[in-house]
Amino acid sequence: MFETIADLRIGEKAFIEKLCLDNIPLKLLEMGCLPGIEVQLIQIAPLNDPLYIKVNGSHLAIRRETAEKITVVK
């Protein structure tokens, strides 16, 4: 079972392992979301979506469906 950003707990950090490139917008990579980079889940919005993450110095919010496509290793 692969873990993705969507499986992290608030405050937890992990390293991005793989991005499913066909479904991930280029913009997300360009904003610093790259393989091997540390990602931290900062906050989850009240209705469980979107997710607020810190990656490569950037603070971003992405939707759960996108986060589920980014696998991580702790």
Place this chain on the structure above:
Amino acid sequence: MSNDKVVKVALIGNPNTGKTSLFNQLTGLKQKVGNYPGITVDKKQGFCKLNDTIKAEIIDLPGTYSINPTSLDETLVLDTLLNEKKNSFPDVIIVVVEIENIKRNLLLFTQIKDLKIPTILVINMIDQMKRKGIAIDVKQLEEKLNTKIVLASARKNVGIEELKEVILNYKKLDTSSIAKITDRIDEDYFTKLKNAFPEFPLYKSWLLITQNKEFNFLSDEQRKLVLKFREDLGCIKRYQHKETILRYQIINDVLKESFKVDKSKATDLRGILDRILTHKIFGYVIFALILLFIFQGIFDWATYPMDLIDGAFASLSSWVKTVLPPGTFTNLIAEGIVPGIGGVVIFIPQIAILFTFISILEETGYMSRVVFLMDKIMRKFGMSGKSVIPLISGTACAIPAIMASRNIENWKERLITILVIPFTTCSARLPVYAILIALIIPDKRVLGILNLQGLTMMALYLLGFTAAIFSAILLNKVLKIEGKSLFIIEMPNYKIPSLKNIFYEVVEKTKAFIFGAGKIILAISIVLWFLASNGSSKFKNAEETVIAQIESTQLSKKELQKKVASYKLEHSYIGYMGKSIEPIIKPMGYDWKIGIALISSFAAREVFVGALATIYNVDNDSENTGTIKQRLAAEVNPETGEKRFNFPTGVSLLLFYAFAMQCVGTLAIVKRETNSWKWPILQLSGMGVLAYVVSSIAYYILS
């Protein structure tokens, strides 16, 4: 000043880097906002004196994270930088980066640098350096990035003079790339690409083939080549990803040596604020309170200057009549132009107050938190968290609101947002509501503190939002558009808003309204006046006819005049127009005079009040030019002897104006933004039918 003494400068940077502050600092009030031909993106331009003979023309391009656009705004950056033949093609580019997010900001810089246009790197917000424990080795950074770096703090006016100096000497700037990235992706492929377009910098050719759009500056031959390269889409996508990874590698290498952060100095104010502002309960409570505060501003504080303006224009009209000799020209000024201008000016307080609030919320970074909080909720209605800002802006004016929806990545979410925005209560509806409420709702307090009229106004706002939400739900079910979700939003650090930036923003938005919508309103007021003061032969012989009719009875001169005036209005061109639609609007409880106001406010709602003013001004004896409200209150329905603006008619009118799509400007902008007549026509007919049905039912039930 001759043309060769102007240096064309393009200002580029990620959002939230202080690019706007830098632009304001460089240009001051010497800026203008225009439209790019063909599209409605605002083009912000300004001038800046470099020395006695040379000045810089600075174009502020929309903020973007990358040269690869994901929204309409960002496309503009690419278009400006690729087309050398275009007038706006820059001599030199300034890339603004912010010290704290320098790593991500530099991605855009490395892309721009590969286009071989002279480029200056401005590192902004250096006043934060010490506090954040950041140290930079500028010399080393300049060497590694082959560029000239200017350290600046735009808000504190630091580094601006040095930047001007560097712009002056732009010809000395190094235009070489930082690293041959293309070779590291696939040397063979890029050699082939280079040979295909020998006249372009290699990176420009790469951009030409990676974008899914037509470039009309290319020759037919070049276009064919582009299409051929585009055939292998999978390969392009792979290489784009590889390119991004390589760029970040280079940036990391460069920064490792020359950029250091002492993490122990970092404070976690951001974390604390985020936890409160995006909290599952407090987050919404705070947002609701802020909204309440904003609406309080629009309804309550704005009424004082608005009453003043209303009164001032009424007295100006009377004054004109007493000073100028009586005649057509005087009437045109006093009854056409002055009320027309007044009808525009009266909106300024509300628009200015609303945009002050919105720009404060954006400047502080709070708006991104609202997007974050609201995204899931808005998605249930087929919209995005990013639809919240346009919907709030819609309470000022739908036109900038629809333009603000451009940053919504998903087409379906964006389209639904655009389609429902006109339901939100824009400021053009406010004067209509205000006058009708004043006429039909008593100025009483309930429960001691709540004003009945204010509550009615609040209810109408809620009605607008409810209509927007329900139509969004409906559209979400009906529209069959598939689209990938690309929702990404940066959560910028919190900042204290800059007064200067807010001021410029408010001035710009207000100006745009006055000169955009204002022209339509003024023109319609004059046309109306003309149609009301000219008519058939009966109109011309009004006096004789009336005198002949009432031969027997003795009337005072004043009463006679009144009879003549209303006979005239009935037989004026506009009177005929109003009468011809009377059967259609009767179910809603309107007579032909209200019909006239409806016709004239078809192009812009706010004209309703001005139109009524014009109509009843023509209808009244000329010495008595009281405020519009007094004139309307005195109007009597000849059939029933009741007041014309009684409760059922008033409610019906309120509902009609809440739902009907009466704004030519909005229709035009929807057409341009959706690139089709289909959507504005759908809006016009859908909202029109809804308004007619609801108003008729309400009138039937109430009377």
